Amino acid sequence: AQRVTQPEKLLSVFKGAPVELKCNYSYSGSPELFWYVQYSRQRLQLLLRHISRESIKGFTADLNKGETSFHLKKPFAQEEDSAMYYCALRKAAGNKLTFGGGTRVLVKP
Amino acid sequence: DAGVTQSPTHLIKTRGQQVTLRCSPKSGHDTVSWYQQALGQGPQFIFQYYEEEERQRGNFPDRFSGHQFPNYSSELNVNALLLGDSALYLCASSAYRDGADTQYFGPGTRLTVL
Numbered sequence: 001a002q003r004v005t006q007p008e009k010l011l012s013v014f015k016g017a018p019v020e021l022k023c024n025y026s027y028s029g030s031p032e033l034f035w036y037v038q039y040s041r042q043r044l045q046l047l048l049r050h051i052s053r054e055s056i057k058g059f060t061a062d063l064n065k066g067e068t069s070f071h072l073k074k075p076f077a078q079e080e081d082s083a084m085y086y087c088a089l090r091k092a093a094g095n096k097l098t099f100g101g102g103t104r105v106l107v108k109p
Numbered sequence: 110d111a112g113v114t115q116s117p118t119h120l121i122k123t124r125g126q127q128v129t130l131r132c133s134p135k136s137g138h139d140t141v142s143w144y145q146q147a148l149g150q151g152p153q154f155i156f157q158y159y160e161e162e163e164r165q166r167g168n169f170p171d172r173f174s175g176h177q178f179p180n181y182s183s184e185l186n187v188n189a190l191l192l193g194d195s196a197l198y199l200c201a202s203s204a205y206r207d208g209a210d211t212q213y214f215g216p217g218t219r220l221t222v223l
Binding site: 004036093100102 | 112113140142144149150151152153154157159165167199201203205210211212213214215216217
């Protein structure tokens with residue numbers, strides 16, 4: 001069975017500082033990995049997916065199959081990055097998403 | 110396009126009652142997935158509907174059932190409500206024929222069981 005772990009419940013950083021959200025997964029195959037974000041009073045939305053290999057809002061994430069990790073990074077955090085972030089895994093297109101427990105990011109001015 | 114819509118926004122029920130939650134997918138989407146999000150946790154997959162049939166199911170009891178209509182909208186039904194069913198219920202839609210298959214989420218229905 002697949003499992004996603006986000007070890008940090010809360011990350012508090014100052015504006016302009018780097019931020020890294022950890023995500024580890026367990027799955028024997030080759031999954032698809034995602035980061036979803038939920039800003040205050042907004043719905044859950046896709047931030048980025050590993051197959052796109054793109055940077056969204058300054059965030060990047062690299063899939064490390066050896067360490068089974070998909071950490072999310074941003075070199076200079078902004079106050080508008082304050083939100084709830086969820087890492088998610090999917091076995092293949094069309095399949096269910098398995099989410100981690102989420103990390104709340106608070107960017108202080 | 111309003112995106113994925115869900116109704117009602119909030120709902121209060123008592124133990125043992127039954128509840129029906131509704132979801133309209135994003136325009137052009139044909140697949141609907143339902144998730145339960147308990148307070149302080151990530152969403153947990155309940156089931157997915159495509160072509161009016163349940164295609165995948167998570168680890169939820171038979172008290173949780175669903176339906177998809179020809180217009181792709183969907184309902185989630187929960188019978189014999191328990192206190193532990195109190196949660197945010199999220200609906201997500203996607204286009205199965207689309208290789209990217211991104212799931213778009215609705216705002217959720219907050220269910221409180223007393």
